[in-house]
Amino acid sequence: MATKHGEKHDVPVDPSAGWEKRDVNIKGLFIFAFWMAVVLLVTMVGMNFAFKAFKEASPMGPTRSPVVQEGERMIPAGPLLQVHPHQELKDYCDAQQKEVSTYGWIDQSSGVVRVPVDRAEEMILAKGLPARSAADAATAGSPLIAPPTVAGDTDVQGQCGYLTEPTLADKERAEAKEEEK
Numbered sequence: 001m002a003t004k005h006g007e008k009h010d011v012p013v014d015p016s017a018g019w020e021k022r023d024v025n026i027k028g029l030f031i032f033a034f035w036m037a038v039v040l041l042v043t044m045v046g047m048n049f050a051f052k053a054f055k056e057a058s059p060m061g062p063t064r065s066p067v068v069q070e071g072e073r074m075i076p077a078g079p080l081l082q083v084h085p086h087q088e089l090k091d092y093c094d095a096q097q098k099e100v101s102t103y104g105w106i107d108q109s110s111g112v113v114r115v116p117v118d119r120a121e122e123m124i125l126a127k128g129l130p131a132r133s134a135a136d137a138a139t140a141g142s143p144l145i146a147p148p149t150v151a152g153d154t155d156v157q158g159q160c161g162y163l164t165e166p167t168l169a170d171k172e173r174a175e176a177k178e179e180e181k
Helices: 027-055 085-102 116-126 134-140 158-163 169-178
Strands: 104-106 112-114
Touching: 085 116, 085 158
Parallel strands: none
Antiparallel strands: 104 112
């Protein structure tokens, strides 16, 4: 399939010229470059004019940051950037540990107190839990509930688990899983 350029193909080519004169239209390239420069220049002048016009016509004065209000720095509501996330997590976990290991009032007027988990377990073992018989459970329509299991059984300590040293039971459980594989 031949391509037609509109020029004669039988024109002799002068090898001493160093290029093929019939393929390059120098005049066309210069015209294109000239008009491209004109378009760029007009665009830049127009943008400069538009920016100056918008700046002078602004009815609300100079633009401000949404964080700055009347010369004071306003901290936005919502999640903030954590500067020291590991330390904040450690402080949070320490506070949670304090909550589950100390006594305290939850509602003094009602007489509701917070008891350390170890002490609460001892009290439950001593008194026992209220239980219903299998017959009562069957009439209620719910089967006896088995203790919950954790899929994979890896992150049972939650987000603070990696801050604590693994217990002997954790080490034994990990060893048992390794032997199963």
